Amino acid sequence: DVTDENAITALFAEVVARYGRLDVLVNNAAMFLRRAPQDMQLAEWHDVMEANATGPFLCARAAYPHLCAAGGGKIINVASLVSLFGVAHAAAYSASKGAVLQLTRSLATAWAADRIQVNAILPGWVDTPLTHDARSSVPGLNDSVIARTPAGRWGEIGDFEGIAVFLASGASDFITGAAIAVDGGYSVQV
Numbered sequence: 001d002v003t004d005e006n007a008i009t010a011l012f013a014e015v016v017a018r019y020g021r022l023d024v025l026v027n028n029a030a031m032f033l034r035r036a037p038q039d040m041q042l043a044e045w046h047d048v049m050e051a052n053a054t055g056p057f058l059c060a061r062a063a064y065p066h067l068c069a070a071g072g073g074k075i076i077n078v079a080s081l082v083s084l085f086g087v088a089h090a091a092a093y094s095a096s097k098g099a100v101l102q103l104t105r106s107l108a109t110a111w112a113a114d115r116i117q118v119n120a121i122l123p124g125w126v127d128t129p130l131t132h133d134a135r136s137s138v139p140g141l142n143d144s145v146i147a148r149t150p151a152g153r154w155g156e157i158g159d160f161e162g163i164a165v166f167l168a169s170g171a172s173d174f175i176t177g178a179a180i181a182v183d184g185g186y187s188v189q190v
Contacts, residue, residue: 002029002055008062015066022066024168027056027100028078030093032130037091045092052096053103060107064116072115076167077104079120079179081187101179108177117176119167124183126155151184 001007015022031051033044056077067073082090083097104120111118125131125145131154135142146152159182166172167180181187 002027002059003050005058005062008058012062012066021070022063022073023070024074024076025059025063025067026076026078026164026168027059029055030078030096032090032093034089034134035092036089040092048092049096049099052093053099056100057103060103060118064111064114067111067116068114072117074168074172075104075107075116075118076164077101077118077120079104079122081122081124081181081183083120083122083179084187104179105177112176115173117167117172119172119175119177120179121160121163121167122179122181122183122187123160124155124181124186125149126157126159128157145186148189149184149186150189153184155182155184 012022029051031048033040033048035044060075060077063073063075067075077100079100080093080097082094083101085094087094101120101122104118107116108118142154145154163180163182167175
């Protein structure tokens with residue numbers, strides 16, 4: 001539970017006890033709530049912000065001393081293209097992912113001297129169970145995504161393997177604070 005500070009502390013203690021060190025943190029836990037902003041309850045807003053924005057902060061903060069003890073490391077935050085674009089039906093999700101993008105940049109500058117690189121991946125439209133629901137409930141979504149995506153398809157989970165390995169490896173030691181879109185070109189079109 002990325003909203004439970006004690007659970008996060010225990011998780012990192014267990015990882016270090018089991019493996020001897022921590023080298024990479026991937027912040028990927030998130031929740032999505034499809035709701036018009038005027039219909040969103042404050043508790044719903046808080047739930048999304050806690051899971052999507054506060055969770056990565058708590059995990060990164062808990063990982064920091066372990067990464068320092070290892071001589072440095074990597075933090076990969078999974079944000080979203082909606083951290084760049086407004087989405088009418090997902091204000092809390094968009095705001096939370098915007099927070100993750102800014103958290104990435106802030107941690108990158110704060111921890112660069114500690115040899116900790118912090119970068120973000122910005123997924124575009126990806127074929128997942130969540131987007132299956134959206135495609136069935138939002139008329140025209142599938143066609144509009146494909147029409148705007150130069151690659152002509154939805155992303156697949158495997159599309160993230162290369163960038164994740166790169167950002168977790170020594171090949172990215174001089175890259176920090178970057179936000180890399182993995183979207184088949186969706187974000188570069190007008």
